[in-house]
Amino acid sequence: MTASAPNIAFLRRRRLFSLVCIAPATLWLVAALLLPLAMMLVFSFWTTKLGGMDPTWTLDNYRHFFRTPIYSLLFLKTLKMALVVTAILLLIGYPTAYCLGRLDPRYRTILLILLLIPFWTSYLVRSFAWLPLLGQQGLVNVVLVTLGILDQPSGALLYNDFAVYVGLCYVFLPFMIVPIYLVLERQDLSLEEAAADQGANRWQVFWKVTFPLSLSGVSAGCILVFTNVIGAYVTPKLLGGPSGIMYGNAVADQFSAVYNLPFGATLSVILVVSVLVFIALLTKLTRTSWVDVGGAK
Amino acid sequence: MATRRNTGVSMWLKVHLCVVYAFLFVPIVLLAVLSFNAAQAIGLPMRGLTLDWYWTAISNTRVLTAFINSVEVGAAVAVLSTALGTLAALALRNGLVMRSWFVQLALLPLVTPSIVLGIALFMGFSFLGLPRGLFGSVLVGHVTFTIPYVFLIVSARLSGMDTSLEQAAADLGANQVQAFFKVTFPLLQPAIVGGGLLVFLLSFDEFIRTFFLAGLDQTLPLAIWNLMFDALTPEIAALMTTLLVFNVFLLLTGQWLLRRTAGS
Numbered sequence: 001m002t003a004s005a006p007n008i009a010f011l012r013r014r015r016l017f018s019l020v021c022i023a024p025a026t027l028w029l030v031a032a033l034l035l036p037l038a039m040m041l042v043f044s045f046w047t048t049k050l051g052g053m054d055p056t057w058t059l060d061n062y063r064h065f066f067r068t069p070i071y072s073l074l075f076l077k078t079l080k081m082a083l084v085v086t087a088i089l090l091l092i093g094y095p096t097a098y099c100l101g102r103l104d105p106r107y108r109t110i111l112l113i114l115l116l117i118p119f120w121t122s123y124l125v126r127s128f129a130w131l132p133l134l135g136q137q138g139l140v141n142v143v144l145v146t147l148g149i150l151d152q153p154s155g156a157l158l159y160n161d162f163a164v165y166v167g168l169c170y171v172f173l174p175f176m177i178v179p180i181y182l183v184l185e186r187q188d189l190s191l192e193e194a195a196a197d198q199g200a201n202r203w204q205v206f207w208k209v210t211f212p213l214s215l216s217g218v219s220a221g222c223i224l225v226f227t228n229v230i231g232a233y234v235t236p237k238l239l240g241g242p243s244g245i246m247y248g249n250a251v252a253d254q255f256s257a258v259y260n261l262p263f264g265a266t267l268s269v270i271l272v273v274s275v276l277v278f279i280a281l282l283t284k285l286t287r288t289s290w291v292d293v294g295g296a297k
Numbered sequence: 298m299a300t301r302r303n304t305g306v307s308m309w310l311k312v313h314l315c316v317v318y319a320f321l322f323v324p325i326v327l328l329a330v331l332s333f334n335a336a337q338a339i340g341l342p343m344r345g346l347t348l349d350w351y352w353t354a355i356s357n358t359r360v361l362t363a364f365i366n367s368v369e370v371g372a373a374v375a376v377l378s379t380a381l382g383t384l385a386a387l388a389l390r391n392g393l394v395m396r397s398w399f400v401q402l403a404l405l406p407l408v409t410p411s412i413v414l415g416i417a418l419f420m421g422f423s424f425l426g427l428p429r430g431l432f433g434s435v436l437v438g439h440v441t442f443t444i445p446y447v448f449l450i451v452s453a454r455l456s457g458m459d460t461s462l463e464q465a466a467a468d469l470g471a472n473q474v475q476a477f478f479k480v481t482f483p484l485l486q487p488a489i490v491g492g493g494l495l496v497f498l499l500s501f502d503e504f505i506r507t508f509f510l511a512g513l514d515q516t517l518p519l520a521i522w523n524l525m526f527d528a529l530t531p532e533i534a535a536l537m538t539t540l541l542v543f544n545v546f547l548l549l550t551g552q553w554l555l556r557r558t559a560g561s
Binding site for chain 1: 306310311313314317318320321322323324325327328331338339340341342380381382384385387388389395399400401402403404405406407408409410411412413416417418419420421422424425437438440441444448467473498502504505509518521522525529533534537540541544545548549552
């Protein structure tokens with residue numbers, strides 16, 4: 001490339017323009033995102049004292065977490081729930097996304113618009129919607145009694161882990177479907193046709209061509225679901241009752257009931273680390289990049 | 298092509314799709330139906346139809362104040378976030394050295410559990426002395442987690458855009474600023490407005506991060522949350538149905554704008 005003098009001036013101006021444009025967002029994100037996250041990490045090594053925090057560095061909070069079963073067991077239970085919900089939603093969401101991607105465009109448009117409604121409805125509303133379904137006067141009980149499966153309405157459907165599982169699956173299902181759909185929609189169908197022409201049967205085409213090429217969507221969907229479920233607060237609070245609480249509820253309690261802010265920071269750091277580990281393992285396994293979640297929502 | 302596509306979808310997949318859509322919509326539809334129920338508590342059976350609960354919801358002054366607060370904050374967040382995100386997308390278009398750094402930074406809020414972000418911002422902002430409340434910590438916190446959405450939407454639009462028009466403007470003697478306002482901005486406008494609407498919606502619906510940042514102020518999701526622990530009357534269902542319709546209206550407007558962009 002032979003650049004003449006005015007071109008260099010133009011490129012220089014363009015670089016300056018870029019730097020001026022990127023500066024506000026970068027400064028904002030450093031000051032209002034990175035700095036608070038870094039401070040939270042620092043606070044997690046401090047302790048609480050009357051009227052504030054004691055800035056003496058210690059591992060006491062982390063020790064307290066591992067030695068107190070309420071916290072460590074609750075964390076393990078929540079981790080398990082996040083993994084189970086992610087797996088269930090992958091099994092439900094993948095075929096749904098696949099079907100949407102291969103459907104006649106006439107139906108596809110309307111089904112996609114319909115999918116946006118739950119995707120963009122507040123999770124507060126979508127969690128709450130399960131109360132009148134699973135409650136004693138709820139629809140499920142009415143159906144079960146009408147069918148003769150139950151003699152009388154049962155109160156056992158709500159306020160337990162089962163209700164939380166159902167609610168979480170419901171709230172986050174669109175987070176799995178949409179990223180997978182976006183990848184499948186862009187897929188070049190001629191690759192599948194080529195495989196079929198070479199004698200591969202349907203299953204072989206799917207497992208050798210379609211699925212491997214959709215891994216970036218699978219990975220994005222799993223990351224979004226896992227991150228949201230492991231940090232869930234609203235759904236377990238509304239549907240779980242005392243026995244159905246999750247780690248997020250215990251974290252929030254440090255700020256609203258226990259008033260142990262440094263320990264709350266410690267519990268948050270543990271949550272972030274588990275999300276990072278999950279993302280690292282998953283992206284390594286699927287050979288994708290976590291930045292793919294950007295295409296999802 | 299269309300027939301080729303159809304061969305991939307078996308009967309079982311279509312049944313699966315129907316079941317999933319039923320699962321997605323039964324709870325929402327049931328909630329809407331129960332908002333018209335003339336009973337004292339949310340639930341079946343239907344004891345006659347009434348619009349009273351909508352009237353109760355609308356005339357609840359705490360809810361109304363919270364709604365106005367949410368709209369004001371949402372609008373301010375949308376303006377700020379759209380400006381920051383759009384500028385960043387424009388800057389990165391020319392392939393800056395820090396591109397991958399910025400993308401990772403900007404997408405970080407998407408993989409930080411909301412509750413952790415709420416806590417980190419709550420503790421950090423308190424320590425830094427940012428006033429707690431709607432136009433302090435809530436505004437700043439909402440802008441932080443919505444920047445990625447604008448950035449992604451505008452970047453997607455930019456990457457699909459023809460640069461020859463801007464080059465033509467530059468060749469005809471327009472400077473950078475003129476070329477931007479006469480050519481680039483009009484082409485980007487639908488994406489910017491569509492992105493802004495989505496940001497408004499994200500801020501308007503946000504619960505957990507607001508929960509930690511709002512202090513004594515109320516937004517609509519916080520007001521609804523408080524109502525849920527008072528009494529489970531159909532007023533909540535009426536409020537939520539109203540919210541749902543409001544959301545869907547804004548969402549469809551935003552999608553229509555974005556789609557128009559993609560089409561042009």
